[in-house]
Amino acid sequence: DAGVIQSPRHEVTEMGQEVTLRCKPISGHDYLFWYRQTMMRGLELLIYFNNNVPIDDSGMPEDRFSAKMPNASFSTLKIQPSEPRDSAVYFCASSPTSGRGGGANYNEQFFGPGTRLTVL
Amino acid sequence: AQSVTQLGSHVSVSEGALVLLRCNYSSSVPPYLFWYVQYPNQGLQLLLKYTSAATLVKGINGFEAEFKKSETSFHLTKPSAHMSDAAEYFCAVSSPGGYQKVTFGTGTKLQVIP
Numbered sequence: 525d526a527g528v529i530q531s532p533r534h535e536v537t538e539m540g541q542e543v544t545l546r547c548k549p550i551s552g553h554d555y556l557f558w559y560r561q562t563m564m565r566g567l568e569l570l571i572y573f574n575n576n577v578p579i580d581d582s583g584m585p586e587d588r589f590s591a592k593m594p595n596a597s598f599s600t601l602k603i604q605p606s607e608p609r610d611s612a613v614y615f616c617a618s619s620p621t622s623g624r625g626g627g628a629n630y631n632e633q634f635f636g637p638g639t640r641l642t643v644l
Numbered sequence: 645a646q647s648v649t650q651l652g653s654h655v656s657v658s659e660g661a662l663v664l665l666r667c668n669y670s671s672s673v674p675p676y677l678f679w680y681v682q683y684p685n686q687g688l689q690l691l692l693k694y695t696s697a698a699t700l701v702k703g704i705n706g707f708e709a710e711f712k713k714s715e716t717s718f719h720l721t722k723p724s725a726h727m728s729d730a731a732e733y734f735c736a737v738s739s740p741g742g743y744q745k746v747t748f749g750t751g752t753k754l755q756v757i758p
Contacts, residue, residue: 567734567748631744633688635687
């Protein structure tokens with residue numbers, strides 16, 4: 525099975541431009557997470573969805589960031605306008621729901637390869 | 645509230661030596677605990693997980709971790725380091741009962757010296 529797919533893998537843009545990062549979760553997973561990783565802050569949870577509905581966006585740094593999940597197989601993270609401090613690696617992860625097939629959900633997350641964003 | 649503390653942001657070991665990466669957790673309920681590994685330019689992947697069954701958990705690539713409630717620890721070990729083990733390792737904690745937020749540690753970079 526394919527894992528979590530992210531595109532693009534690398535993005536270089538200029539300050540002020542709009543950036544859109546894309547994610548396809550593992551089929552059947554009901555939770556989707558967006559993380560940001562930097563040297564200074566480590567791994568930060570930005571937002572997560574359950575069944576395509578945003579549940580917790582308290583980690584979204586500011587209004588310039590927005591995320592959508594129009595269907596179970598696709599999500600986007602948009603930054604508009606982008607700033608140099610947004611430069612980071614952005615990860616998407618997905619997780620299966622609890623109770624499926626009678627089994628417990630241990631909250632294990634499956635990560636994509638990440639998008640390295642550089643804002644000049 | 646739950647948290648994990650990873651002691652040592654960088655650890656160096658010689659090839660063939662014991663690997664010990666330390667993780668202490670804080671949780672108000674019996675936790676789920678995880679170790680993830682991140683190789684350069686890749687996403688995190690699960691190494692092993694503790695979910696209240698056996699306290700000694702074996703994972704991939706010869707790694708194992710022991711849950712010690714009395715010490716609130718979940719240290720990761722491997723008897724003999726290999727060059728391919730060089731990576732960053734993250735400890736994480738969650739709670740049972742439906743979906744619960746996973747809290748990641750700050751990571752420990754493992755360097756293996758030939």
